[in-house]
Amino acid sequence: MPPKEAWTLHALGWFGDDDTVRALAPVIRSWPGEGAHHRAVEGLDVLAAVGTDSALLHLHGISQRVRFKALRQRAQEKIAEVAEGLGLTGEQLADRLVPDLGLDADGSTVVDYGTRLFSVGFDEALEPYVRDAEGRRLKDLPKPGARDETELATAERKRYLALKKEVRALAADQVRRLEAAMVDGRSWTGAEFRQLFVEHPLVRHLARRLVWSVARDGAATAFRIAEGRGCVDARGALVTVDDDATVTLPHPLRFPGRTDVWSELLADHEIVQPFPQLRRQVHAATEREAAGARLTRFEGVTVPVGRLLGLQKRGWERGIPQDAGVERWFHRRLGPECHLVVQLEPGIAVGMLDEFPDQTLDTVWLDTHPGDHRPSRARPLRFADLDPVTVSELLTDLTELTARN
Template sequence: MHGDEDVVAPLLATWDPDDLWDGEDTLKPIAARFGLAALPMLLRAVPRQPSALAPLFLPFVDADVARHMADWAVRLKSTASTARAWFARHGVAAAPLLVPAAVGKAGAARNAAEQALTSIATTHGDEVVRVAARAYGPQAAAAVDELLAADPLERALPARMPVLPGWAEPSVLPQVMVRSGGALPVAAVRNALMMLALSKPGEVYPGVAALTGTAESASLAEFAWALFEQWRMENMPAKESWALHALGLLGDDETVRRLTPVIRSWPGESAHHRAVEGLDVLAAIGSDVALLHLHGISQRVKFKGLKVRAGEKIAEVAAGLGLTGEQLSDRLVPDLGLDADGSTVIDYGPRSFMVGFDEQLRPYVLDGDGKRRKDLPKPGARDDAELAPAERKRFMALKKDVRTIASDQVRRLEAAMVTGRSWTAQEFQELFVGHPLLWHLVRRLVWLSDLEDGTRSAFRVAEDRTFADAEDDVFVLADDATVRLAHPLHLGDELAAWSELFADYEILQPFPQLGRGVLALSEKETDEYRLTRFEGLKVPIGKVLGLQRRGWERGVPQDAGVERWISKRLSDNCYLVIALDPGIAVGVVDMFPDQTLETVWLDTRPDDHWRRGEYQHRFTGLDAVTVSEFLNDLAELTEDVAS
């Protein structure tokens, strides 16, 4: 992984690793770094443990990979979902690779290729497969035409039909209402359940499209949720996990709000695999609210494995749109139907209320006289019997969504200030200033405009969405400027003026910006790789765990399941690492209530200090903002602690 590329790449052609313990984690970065050069090695290693290693094939389009995926899709339950994901991603390119086997000698390979082509046709359309077959001549084209001639609903049926469990009984589930009026009869509901049981992630039974086109979407969402709850009460049997994935086919934004807390809790209930499947469901629903909650899990969840997988899902969606994960997140913040000023009216009929938001995006309610209320009142006897309950329900959903957005966006903006992330002037105007919700945060912060000639200017967003400088004069943002959040170190002599201006206007900031502490290394420390002044200090475990809120990551469990270090990424290959004694016990974090900071040092990757001998970084190479931020972290960690 860390060797010279010119030396390592040729060796991959013949390397035949036989120790595949932790193979996916070990070989994934190799595949990512060397790409096609790693494929010969993977073709030797992955088939030895397809259940564990099949995901390593996901980026590759190759004839041998296609044949393996076709085989595993029908033969191995443990790899079927990975194979379906591969065909969903690469189906158009994979079809020509499978035609020879599909029209070749009868046997297992032919059956697997035929099923794979059928799956590709279902996902990407029959014509994709027909075009691939025609390239091999008229006989191959005729054979594939015959394969595809069967009714799509029939050819998608497996050799053995699933048996519906007793708990999936229409009589205990909500009625499915039809768009044209009335409800589906019991026999039709049983058929609907069978279609859901036949569907798999990435391979939905074709009849489901007819179901969603016939029934009311809200009714289907309630039906799917009730089915999911029945499955949970039966202790979530693995063979009926289709009840979970049905939420991805029939769910809506309310489903997302209900499911997200369940997904977050599953890893703590020894159901990590279910939680990962839940991420697939959120991605399948795919609405802005679903992706918002998915991003929230990727940023704020205590279970590291789930957090990483959620990040991968977001990256997968973003890549499909040609964006980075952060760029997608910028574009996912929903406006929630708010007016341009970030407010909305809740109409009870005879009376109405205006809902707005403060600097932390906490909602407040004003009655018809403009008097501030503690909360939205419940509908009364004089209110509209249908309108008022519906409007109150909308308000409750709005509060939940804004609560999710608030913590996520405040954290993202603070992280953007620390890392120096920037936007174009157009992105800043459209995604932040023009957003009815985010502008509540944006106008309480100081921003920087950077031009190509090196000119830097600080400004704020005024209440009327115009821009102003520290003297409160109008500021014009150039079209070719890049915009980022100001750190106190960027403001220099203007910091005092900005602080006074915000105090005069009584502007409360969503996170510490102007009043943020600024620290620096001593002259002696700048040319070192260790911070000895923090070493040997004993701190409570709660303070160590609190570093995670500031971007620190706990180490990989070592012997006896103890995490021996915690680290913060400062750049692509530079980490600040703290070696802990005795370390954090996984699953029982309070087993060792006090932790000694053995060593605090810079390294190319987080690891156990005593197994590393070379240090390529010195503090002198880091920018002042990065230094100030990690020194603040360490100061807070060791506050009131004596060595």
């Protein structure tokens, strides 16, 4: 597409629909790697112009998870513009954009072959599974047979395959959003909690596998969502969640009660969590580390570059390429003027990851901004001033990164 023909791309924003969005979104994600960053940015404008819930959800997904930093930042700006127009934050908007995919109120759907019926449910990772009319779990939805109503069964199987594809595109982001909400300490009103989690046909499959907390008049109570959509505590007693109550998804360090009791309870009910909550690793800085800005215990450790890049899924970012196109640091943004910076040696060669397959964590420290320099000057930041959950999550990331196989 020559630049002078860019109108053809923008026309998708005028006439496109959700099918257009599903085809366009993965292409936008790949364009920067093909030397078409500007075209990718125009693609973000197209998603915003289509404006459907699906389009905005894909736009938000790009703003959170795409390996090209410039495109991700532009998508964040775009989603912030849309959210501001609605009086919401970007995450609040994302909460409201998750499609119900035509599922029934209980979060399932029935596939009708005319002579046979199958029910579709979802596991802890939102992976669909199928049961036959007798309740037996099948490996997958069978193909229509000779005794089925051909036209109906063919259409129903096509609908099921489309559902699987849509859920696959949504699942990882939904799990990630809930885990991030737990770490960040996000909260919802009781009314929002019911609308966005308890009553949502798709998200409820994740929500009912987690333990929540409701606060009212200074007291917090842990609870889970029962099968009948009611909320119950660890003893099975009904928990009232008023519309104006504050609901959170507590991290173990903020948990109101004993996580081991809840772990046993969920195990008894054969409930698998979508991500580690109750059994999540918890770490703390040493007294010496808390008083300063360095994490020397991780310095000098060499790790494979692939494992290092895996941190990007947890919010870490690659540094700006320096001389010869080498990225010499990795960092995680903790606040407007607070970053955990990891100096790399020899650094990551842009576009040639195999050039330096092993990276040494030369220096690990807190700074007001990431940059290619060493922490030689006095620094006002201390680990003691950070939230304990933030410190625990950082130490978990670095512990897993540097673990010996």
